[in-house]
Amino acid sequence: EAGVVQSPRYKIIEKKQPVAFWCNPISGHNTLYWYLQNLGQGPELLIRYENEEAVDDSQLPKDRFSAERLKGVDSTLKIQPAELGDSAVYLCASSQGEVTDTQYFGPGTRLTVL
Amino acid sequence: QQQVKQSPQSLIVQKGGISIINCAYENTAFDYFPWYQQFPGKGPALLIAIRPDVSEKKEGRFTISFNKSAKQFSLHIMDSQPGDSATYFCAGQRDSGAGSYQLTFGKGTKLSVIP
Numbered sequence: 001e002a003g004v005v006q007s008p009r010y011k012i013i014e015k016k017q018p019v020a021f022w023c024n025p026i027s028g029h030n031t032l033y034w035y036l037q038n039l040g041q042g043p044e045l046l047i048r049y050e051n052e053e054a055v056d057d058s059q060l061p062k063d064r065f066s067a068e069r070l071k072g073v074d075s076t077l078k079i080q081p082a083e084l085g086d087s088a089v090y091l092c093a094s095s096q097g098e099v100t101d102t103q104y105f106g107p108g109t110r111l112t113v114l
Numbered sequence: 115q116q117q118v119k120q121s122p123q124s125l126i127v128q129k130g131g132i133s134i135i136n137c138a139y140e141n142t143a144f145d146y147f148p149w150y151q152q153f154p155g156k157g158p159a160l161l162i163a164i165r166p167d168v169s170e171k172k173e174g175r176f177t178i179s180f181n182k183s184a185k186q187f188s189l190h191i192m193d194s195q196p197g198d199s200a201t202y203f204c205a206g207q208r209d210s211g212a213g214s215y216q217l218t219f220g221k222g223t224k225l226s227v228i229p
Contacts, residue, residue, distance in 0.1 A: 040222065041221055042120075042205070042221050042222050043219050104160075
């Protein structure tokens with residue numbers, strides 16, 4: 001069974017440019033998460049989807065970040081415009097949504113903003 | 115507010131030794147405590163997890179010890195191997211409603227097992 005797929009794996013952009021990350025969760029997983037992981041830190045939740053509905057986006061900086069999950073499967077996270085401080089790894093995870101459920105993480109997209 | 119405090123930040127252990135990583139939590143709404151292992155360039159992967167109604171869980175060389183009254187839990191890696199060299203994250207999970215669960219991670223411990 002394929003795991004969580006993310007692309008691109010690496011992205012280098014100049015500040016003020018837009019950038020988008022794509023995630024394909026494990027088949028059948030209704031819950032999808034986007035996390036931000038700064039160097040030397042644990043992942044921090046940005047947004048959580050139940051099917052196509054964003055049920056927790058309280059940590060998403062909505063002035064520059066947006067996300068969507070069309071048809072409740074793939075998801076896209078966008079930053080516009082990017083700032084130097086956005087340099088980090090963006091992780092996508094999915095789960096089936098049960099109490100002892102495992103969140104399966106993708107390999108992440110490493111963003112560098114110059 | 116950091117809800118899960120993890121220590122040490124880094125750990126060097128000789129092959130065959132015991133690696134011990136400690137975590138403390140603040141949020142009593144957490145009802146599931148997983149440990150994740152992350153290799154460079156990879157996403158975190160679940161290693162072992164425990165519910166607060168048990169004090170210990172063992173899977174192979176990995177053991178979680180849980181102290182609910184102290185709100186502390188720890189990961190023990192017995193007979194540590196160079197292949198165990200990775201960053202380990204403890205986490206607390208709570209029911210965030212709508213059938214999904216929110217993880218709060220510690221800051222991680224970078225383990226290096228030297229031959």
